[in-house]
Amino acid sequence: xxxxLLGTAALIAxxxxxxxxxxxxxxxxxxxxxxxxxxxxxWSGFYLGINGGGGSAHTCSSLTAVPLGAVVPALPQGxxxxxxxxxxxxxxxxxxxxxWVFGLEGQGNWADFSGSNVNQQFLALSDRTKVNAFGLITGxxxxxxxxxxxxxxGGAAVTSNKYTTFTTATGGIVDSASETRWGAAVGAGLExxxxxxxTVGVEYDHLFMGNHNVSANTPAGAFSATSRISQDVxxxxxxxxxxxxGPVIAKY
Numbered sequence: 001x002x003x004x005l006l007g008t009a010a011l012i013a014x015x016x017x018x019x020x021x022x023x024x025x026x027x028x029x030x031x032x033x034x035x036x037x038x039x040x041x042x043w044s045g046f047y048l049g050i051n052g053g054g055g056s057a058h059t060c061s062s063l064t065a066v067p068l069g070a071v072v073p074a075l076p077q078g079x080x081x082x083x084x085x086x087x088x089x090x091x092x093x094x095x096x097x098x099x100w101v102f103g104l105e106g107q108g109n110w111a112d113f114s115g116s117n118v119n120q121q122f123l124a125l126s127d128r129t130k131v132n133a134f135g136l137i138t139g140x141x142x143x144x145x146x147x148x149x150x151x152x153x154g155g156a157a158v159t160s161n162k163y164t165t166f167t168t169a170t171g172g173i174v175d176s177a178s179e180t181r182w183g184a185a186v187g188a189g190l191e192x193x194x195x196x197x198x199t200v201g202v203e204y205d206h207l208f209m210g211n212h213n214v215s216a217n218t219p220a221g222a223f224s225a226t227s228r229i230s231q232d233v234x235x236x237x238x239x240x241x242x243x244x245x246g247p248v249i250a251k252y
Contacts, residue, residue: 040146041144041147042096042245043142045093045243045245046093047093047094047199047242047244049089049090049091049199049239049242050087050088050089050239051086051087051088051089052087052088053085053236054084055084055131055233055234055236056081056113056234057081057083057161057231057232057233058079058233058234059079059080059081059082059129060076060229061078061227061230062074062075062077062228063121063225063226064213065215065226066224066226067222067224067225074228075121076120077227078118078119080116082113082131083113084113084114084131085112086110086112087109088107088110089107090105090106090241091107092106093105094142094243099143099145100142101142101143101151102141102142103142104139105136105153107135107136108133109135110133111131111134112130114129115128116128116129119165124168125165125166125167125168125174126165128164131159131161132161132162133160134158134159134207135158136156137156138155139154139155141153148191149191149192149193149199149201150190151189151190151191152187153185153187154184154185154187155185156182156183156185157183157184157205157207157208157233158183159183159233160178160179160180162176162178163178163179163227163229165224165225174224175216175217176216177216179214183207183208183209183210184207184208185205185206186205187204187206188203189204189239190203197243197245199241200239200240200241201238201239202237202238202239203237204235204237205233206232206234207232207235209230209231211230213227213228213229214227214229
């Protein structure tokens with residue numbers, strides 16, 4: 001009986017002391033949760049795409065020579081705006097450093113830009129310009145906000161042109177000439193990554209094609225005239241690209 005009483009008293013004493021001991025223990029340290037990983041779009045890698053849109057080639061010509069000799073000073077023949085549609089494709093490579101994106105791209109397009117004007121020196125005649133194709137080889141510099149990329153571009157441009165002089169009344173061909181012309185290009189675009197590896201964007205390009213002397217021949221092949229022809233081209237495109245590589249990277 002005495003042992004039972006002593007045991008009970010010990011348990012009561014321990015129950016009284018336990019809350020005091022718990023109050024004296026240090027508070028449990030707070031552990032901060034690890035930061036969440038954000039999925040960031042990565043623009044690096046090779047890409048391949050298609051494009052379509054429209055354009056306008058502003059062309060002016062001056063007569064500089066005829067079969068009898070040079071024409072001095074050159075005689076203005078007038079200007080026209082050759083407008084129409086275009087479709088084509090592009091291939092390129094981009095690499096990203098922080099938010100900056102750098103790239104190289106080659107582009108080739110079929111075009112159907114056509115326009116004409118009445119010849120200012122020979123009113124019975126009209127001059128037609130047609131752009132059949134163009135190409136661009138450009139470098140790019142852009143800035144990315146995750147999956148949105150704004151960029152500028154610049155480099156070389158080439159156009160394939162045909163010039164025809166015809167009688168205004170009947171449409172009969174008087175002479176014609178074709179040329180491949182090299183120049184320079186600048187442009188700007190905005191692109192959006194909308195699905196895994198797919199991007200869509202809009203782009204504007206201006207082509208500085210300069211002045212060239214172009215000689216025309218009659219349908220029989222005889223020399224007809226030489227004209228100094230200037231050309232500038234404006235193009236608006238919608239582009240769809242597929243990029244090879246993962247679409248996102250994990251970033252804290």
